[in-house]
Amino acid sequence: MVNNRGMGELPTGTITMLFSDIEGSTLLLHDLGDRYGEALSAQRALLRSAISNCGGQEMGTEGDSFFVVFESAANAVRCCVTAQRALAAHDWPGGIAVRVRMGLHSGEPVRHEDGYIGLDVHRAARIAATAHGGQVVLSEATRMLVGSRLPGETSLRDLGFHRLKDIESPERIYQLLAAGLPDQFPPLKSAGPPVPTVGVSAGVHGFASALTSFIGRSTELSEVAELLATYRLVTVTGPGGVGKTRLVAEVSRRVGDRFADGVWLAELGGVTDPDLVPGAVAAALGIQQGGGSAMEALVAVLTAHQVLLVLDNCEHLIDAVAALSATLLSAADDVRILATSRTPVGVPGETRYRLPPLDLLEPAQQGGTGMSAAVSLFADRARQADPHFTLTSKTAETVTRLVSRLDGIPLAIELAAARVEALGVGPLLERLDDQAGLLAGSDRLAPARHQSLAATVEWSYQLLSEEDQRVFRLVSVFPGPFTLGAAEDVAGPEAGRAVLRLVDRSLIVPPREGRDGRRRYLMLETLRAFGAGRLAETGEEHAAAAALTTFALNVAEQAAAGLERTDGELAAAQWLDAEDATMQQALGWALEHDSDAAPRLAIALAPWWLLRGRWATGYQMLAAAAERTAEASQQWCETHLWCGILTAGTTVPTSLRHLTAVRDAFAERTPAPVLARALAWRSGALANLGRMPEAATDGSKALTLSRELGDAAGEAYALYWLGTEAVYQLNNEEAVAWLRQAQQIDQTAIPGYIGRHCTIILARILGEIGETAEAEQYCSEVLAAARDAGALYDQGDGLLSMALLDVNAGRLTSARKHLREVIELFGRTRANVLLLNCLELCGEMCVAIERWRDAITVWAAEAATRRATWTEGQGETESMTQEAMESDPSRRRARQELGPAQVRAAEERGAAMTPAVAAEYVLMLVSDETKEPAAEPSLPHLSSRERELVTLVAKGRTNSQIAAQLTISIPAVRSSLDRILARTGSQRRADLTRLALQADLV
Ligand SMILES: Nc1ncnc2c1ncn2[C@@H]1O[C@H](COP(=O)(O)OP(=O)(O)OP(=O)(O)O)[C@@H](O)[C@H]1O
């Protein structure tokens, strides 16, 4: 379809490509019938006029779609704005709106015959396809080219990183906002949700795009932004509904670019158990926890990154938040925290910002802006409730009294404004004044200065019908967003309608699409607390929590069935991601009150915990649930099986203990799939402990049994471990035979992760025995599948296999690229196994290019990491014995080439590396392709004191540790580091680690 229409010489070099088409053109054709041709011609004429005015060259048109190229990115943007304005203003046949989506991307596609080819052309088309009709999106490349040359009255909104179909790395996409054109659209139609990747993506993450306008607060915004420049923990405090959450969202957008690794929101309102705070923060940052605690994972990741962490709604978890903040702030010097809470967090170094209510000042006092912020807010929200609402001089006066009666509390103002259509402004004020009586003696929500909100909430609640009151109380049991279906499950079949009415009354936030594509409703914190208070008073609390648990169990069991099959995995996992808060809450309640539901829920959630790397916390929940089951019952066996699986990669003896318990429970019983599965994993645990003969026995029992029982998943588990064990014993042929059998199983009928594991090892062995093409084929299939499923560990494992294949085929550039990606995934999963494999391979690569010293250092770092990974007595089988190492030809050669003194120095250097430093070292080794190790250290001329400082940073010391060691003050450390950062052009501590490694300081 790409055909140059002969409009002159085509541009070369960097060009900007525009793809556009009509949204829903088939439907439009259907609706317009014969008049569709007319609409199509008008659409083309309008677009062509904009294109030619802005210097675009049309490359191809097909039906309703355009492909246009521009020499200037700014002109391409101008073209989109002009065209969208013209389309919006046009009088379409039948009064039907014709909505055109547009996407821009810049790159250097290759000129070919009379058009362009290359990946960038595809990328541009994919980017455009994510947009909705009327929306203009553009890529990072285009944004950078446009720079500050955006046309007047336009701006960009960062929509985050998105996966595009068939394109490997996620793309950051921006939406073009132009005055007078719609700017609210549903989430982009990308192949997956925005990718939360701390350390990979700067920008502001986790905040839903605001559905209503933000009003006033300019002073507060600058004040908080300024405090953040000085203090590491700023807590915005104030009564419920005063606008804390909304303010920090705006502050985050404003200060976003001060943080190299972005701003991240962790919403704690829905977290009820203080122990789960670190887990909730880690999940918000997209960090998987592996076998360690969530807190350890957070510290490990955050020490290397520069982020602003926003902890919203902390009041009910103040101690846990204080502990978390204290730990993070002392361990991670580049982290700052912005918290919202009704009371301060109470840790040293915190500064408190008391957020006042909205400005009530009379217009005159405001200096002629027209109206106070509180009045503007009321007017804006009233117009939403009633499009005919206008502020006349008469109503303005009443509104001014009304908002001051509400103390300028935004939530109270919103609740009142939602009633304007039904009541009118005057009666609204009277009704509110009536509430005074209600206030007497009632301090349900908050003390003195906050009673206006209590009264407003009470008043809004009293105005509801009895049925709506009931539903309002019951849905306050949801700790986070909920679907209409969920509301109906908890509050009865009519509850859906009631929820919609509550949205109209501003008591529930309008729905937003969750990660699973379902629309969910939300209650603001203050209102949820009010509802929960009422729930307790009416005695419905227990029944509501029980109903929530039944709902959660229902979702979790359906999702678990999905996770049992590869083709159901993605949807099921995303469903649970979106219901995370509800699941936590229900499981917590069930563990206390319902000994039947608790184990069922834990078992159903286990595969998701496995996939999302929540091994340690999942294990704790399962172990607690196991205690509530009758010994040796079916549920008892299943909880122990999952306990064994979740600890298989971290604490092998624990894993073995649980799996043995399952085996023993079946001593006198008819076998069932749970036994076959337990035997398979037990075989793996035994093999990892070096007990090979016993492993073989359990492995083959598991295989026979699962085949007899027709349990495909059990069979795959057994074959996986049999294959792995053959690899341990260096018997490639046998391993291939087992794993090929695993390939014969219908892959859709087994859990995705086990299918992927089998394929990854098979690919690795095939690569080793020279079946390269097949190996590569498997590898790329598995990688794509792991990416789709969001299975980070599997992705890392797949990339490692790719790197191995690359090395075998001599494709070193590609191997380096893959290793860099593995290290990035190591950063997010903290799965040391990934790092160990990288180090091993890196050593081989150094030998291949005769970098002997680096090879020895890397291997010593590997040994150190191995010691840090496996605690004594566990899983040592994977590491090479001293003897095996001496006989390894690469290692022997490296030692000979280097000579004993240098070998010793290199070994000492590697042995001193922590896993984080080792990871940076790998990155350094695989970062540049051609250069030999830098002859000159790339640190500029630093004094010896400064070098000492950099060395300590690279060793992972915090500012306070450095201050203690060098006997200087912490502020002195900070200012020296700032100077060094500036001189080396670095932004964060991790950059200094890299420089220190290059200069051989560590
Ligand atoms: N400056 C503002 N402009 C527009 N709307 C605002 C503003 N401040 C607050 N709001 C609205 O008022 C309501 C309450 O605000 P918010 O949720 O931020 O309060 P909060 O102080 O965080 O309350 P809580 O203590 O219950 O968490 C929200 O609907 C919010 O959108």
Ligand SMILES: [Mg+2]
């Ligand atoms: Mg809040």
